Amino acid sequence: MRALKMLLAANLLAAPIHAIAQDKPTADKPAEKADAPLVSVTRHTGTFGGVSIAYTATAKETFLKSEDGTPKAAIFSTSYVKDGNDPSRPVTFLFNGGPGSGSLWLHMGAFGPKRVAIPSDARDDGAPPYPIVANPDSLLDATDIVFIDPVGTGFSRALGKTEAKSYWGVTADAKSIAEFIRLWLTENGRWNAPKYLGGESYGTTRSAAVANELEGSYNDVSLNGILLISTILDFGLQAEVQGNEMPYVIHVPSYAAAAWYHNKVADRPAEVATFVAEARAFATGPYLAALAKGNALGGEERAGIRRQLARFTGLSEQYLDSAELRVLPGRFYKELLRDRKLTIGRLDARYTGTDYDNAGEEPDNDPSFYGIDGGYTAAMNAYVRGELGYKTERQYVTIGGVSGWDWKLGRGGRDSEVYMSVAPYLGRALRENSGLRVFVGQGWYDFATPFFGAEYSLSRTGIPANRVQFHYYDSGHMMYVRDEDRRKLSADIRAFIRGR
Known part of the structure; x- marks a missing residue:
């Protein structure tokens, strides 16, 4: 329960x-x-x-x-x-x-x-x-x-x-x-x-x-x-229980949209819908297949998934490797703009906030809620x-x-x-x-x-x-x-x- x-x-x-x-x-x-x-x-x-x-x-x-x-x-x-x-x-x-x-x-x-x-x-x-x-x-x-x-x-x-x-x-x-x-x-x-x-x-x-x-x-x-x-x-789909891979899959297109909005995408398309469509295809194809392999995923296949995931999320390959290619939303709100000392909103990722400090895994609060x-x-x-x-x-x-x-x-x-x-x-x-x-x-x-x-x-x-x-x-x-x-x-x- x-x-x-x-x-x-x-x-x-x-x-x-x-x-x-x-x-x-x-x-x-x-x-x-x-x-x-x-x-x-x-x-x-x-x-x-x-x-x-x-x-x-x-x-x-x-x-x-x-x-x-x-x-x-x-x-x-x-x-x-x-x-x-x-x-x-x-x-x-x-x-x-x-x-x-x-x-x-x-x-x-x-x-x-x-x-x-x-x-x-x-x-x-x-x-x-x-x-x-x-x-x-x-x-x-x-x-x-x-x-x-x-x-x-x-x-x-x-x-x-x-x-x-x-x-x-x-x-x-x-x-x-x-x-x-x-x-x-x-x-x-x-x-x-x-x-x-x-x-x-x-x-x-x-x-x-x-x-x-x-x-x-x-x-x-x-x-x-x-x-x-x-x-x-x-x-x-969003139950954050160990062994359930769907929360990671479901959120990849949203990660891509937020990364696109905050200019964390290197080869940024002109429209968010275009980038999201690419992220959907990745999430339900190579990414889901990779997560299904569990500990059997390794070598160049893992490296390839990590590179693509980094592109869609705006997060570093080092961070994704440490997270075992699985990033929960709370971590993403804190990590995406950590280099700018900002967090992003949960209800609306366009909003940004400033925490007490720049350490930690998750934001102090949701700027898209206290903002309205x-x-x-x-x-x-x-x-x-x-x-x-x-x-x-x-x-x-x-x-x-x-x-x-x-x-x-x-x-x-x-x-x-x-x-x-x-x-x-x-x-x-x-x-x-x-x-x-x-x-x-x-x-x-x-x-x-x-x-x-x-x-x-x-x-x-x-x-x-x-x-x-x-x-x-x-x-x-x-x-x-x-x-x-x-x-x-x-x-x-x-x-x-x-x-x-």
Whole structure:
């Protein structure tokens, strides 16, 4: 089980490196009394995708109840619905990941009608005030949007005698979100509307699990599309356990992208995609074959692999030889720019940081997280409590609000103590719903959920390739922090929704 816990830490949406190493998990707090659900309704106008839209924003709690009607949990959501009550208009349900992250990142960074304007060029967001500006890249011209915070995140919480930890697991979490979606569809009269489901990071894991809950029984809620942004479906690919060679293979194309970006490539191609394509071919061909030989690899063959690996990673042959041709991501963040006394980001390798000293194996922290978290936290609280008029004394939990996550899957998935994959859920959904398509968005410089891992897990037997489309961005995990990529991501998803 230790390996799986390590894997969870390695895939937190935005957990800083020092938190992974040192912080204790958040304790399961006593459930709160179930009063009436809080709600705030406000009306607005904005221009999105070049279209003027009048819409209603509803920030509210939805109670999940037991069979006797007793409230068990309050799910906080923010819904943006175009005025006019069109029951056939598409609706998209979005959440972030963690597990344990609120939806503020997609909400205030990518698709909400307002966004926080932090630096686009991989610089630290500094100190407040942070501009909260109109977001013409919101998808409200193409779809209504519902941002969801699972129990333990945002303002969502357990109620009464219910323990919050009863919702903290792949399957339990998915069941609660599926229940929320069914309640929202009923309350808003949208059962026959086109429906899209999407998430970022662990939110892509959640998307597959929720799709399984919605479509995996006879009482189906069929989906038109699933949006996977910075994808992690097959956790075994990144399980850092001795003898598993796949983490090294999966990361080589990401190493190549980072080396290309930071000018550590001698014969640097003009485009990162070109270099990445070469790295993919090397990783799945000569490199994988070499690692499979284990101790039998030697002589000129080993030297040849070492030379090629040095070219793609930007690391020295001496270092690679000492590492037995196997470099874990934590070491890479520290080693790539050690000669410049800089580290690179885990969520976004474009970011660089300066550690206390230049020794050591891994960075002190992740500059691509501490470079954005202050702005997003301030903006979400200011916007929801201010413009949307949601009044509560509760703290908004951005990330880290859960502990003891249960990784066991329900039927149709694949799990064990060191291997968990929800990719089979997507395969089944695609095979049994001919109208379902999957959108995959990946940043070249994302190490939390490397793009080659998404490509690998979604190219397995049983997943119809013709209904899975990939899109790539010149940034990292939260590709929308880069202005050009936010616009591209918005245009790509808008086209995906309208292309049904």
